[in-house]
Amino acid sequence: MRSYYHKQLLVRLLLFFAGVFCYAARQEWLEPGNEAWQGRIFRLLLWAGVFLDILKKFFPSGRLSLGAQKLFAGRYRAADCSAQRLKDSKRRADGYALFVAAVWIGFNLIFFVLYRQGIIGVPELILLTLFYFLSDMICVLYFCPFRLMMHTRCCTTCRIFNWDSMMMCTPLLFIGGIYGWSLAAFAMAVLIHWETLYSRFPERFFECSNESLRCGNCEGNLCRGRLKRRDYSADRNS
Template identity: 40%
Template sequence: MSQSKQQPLFRRLKFLPMRQRYLMRFVFRLIIAGLCLYLYIIRPAAFDVLAGWRFFHEFSPLHIVWLIWLGNMLLQLIPTSGLVSSGSQKIFRRHLDPVRPEPETAVLRAAVRDANRAALKVAGVWLVLTSLIGLARQTGWFAQSELFLLIVFFYVADLICVLFWCPFQRLLMKNRCCTTCRIFNWDQIMMMTPALFMTGFYTTSLLMVSIIVLLAWEVTFIRHPNRFLEVSNQVLSCQFCTDHLCYRHPSTEKRDAADRIDDSRNIINQASSK
């Protein structure tokens, strides 16, 4: 028997390419979504745990989903290596490899300004969507169960954005890939948006944790913007990429040097024109 077959499953998974691991997670999320839809149609009583403190009164398969979601959120609050994309781990010092020589202050400020402007575009669109969800709840289109299924939909859509096509990246932010994404760890709060219009420990607890994830991300960006930007952190550049999650390029393809130079020149020109 080969050595790879003797290794525990989790150790073998650790050495899979990041994109392959994320594809496996995507399939897993599809299974979770299918389970929730099945319960919604066949066993709607399983959704009773969403109300009030019923979370502690009876067991439901949705308790397993709660644990999975909680684990995903906590994983973004602890430094890891190889478990999640480096784009999600930018808040930690260990994932910073400073560009040498360091960029000028004007260049860094211009990059921060551009990143924040892009994030504000997404925030504006999401606020409109949140308002529509609230309106649907207020008018009776959505009950708690339907709002929960919407959370499940966002749970799946999150990895669609990472692996296949991201409307925020392509239409609003124009960033190169997930690794450089200004809002990578906004995924949890965006997923839990419908919980704003739900009551009960189940969704409220997850919403609170997702807010903590968001605050950790934003506070770190304010204090250490150099960790989040390619002009100051070479871990985020194509040359040093180890994730290869980018859906617009094969995993072995690198963006050519001319494109990188053009990006740097654009940032410098913007800074000098201010």
């Protein structure tokens, strides 16, 4: 799984550098209405890359992190957890999630204002989307500021793991057009799917109620190198 995610990182890195090249060589290639074949190919590659990343989150897959897959019934292993403890875990996680949402919206409003004022344009928003796309994989493999904000041990236990699709597509909401609106719509569908199942089956999302999310049962090893694995029993009283 770690090897798979590193390959995904490489693809996103190449796509990001391709975007930087287009921006430096011919900014108009990044404009939605530009008919140059170089721009059309790049915009199609960007759309396909983000679309495929979004699409795979609708289906169970052993290649993806359990953090993105825990909403599915097949990844749930019931654990002994009281209703009150699950309720408390959910309440804390929901509070942190609202905080992250507020920070993300506030941060991106800066770019929206800059765009509306004409200080930045579509090419800059495309680069921002590519940067978010690349940063998403860096968060999974190396360092995630949202993990600090969410107070989670790792990506596997993250309350907002599949929010990343909507986050990546945030700048596209400002651009609109067939490419932007279609990706944003699919990303919103992922978010709604995640939140719906979270609301119906919260026990799947917390390690106190789902054995699969505990360190001792981890099969992905995505946190290797930045966090030592430890048994859940060592965390129960923390």
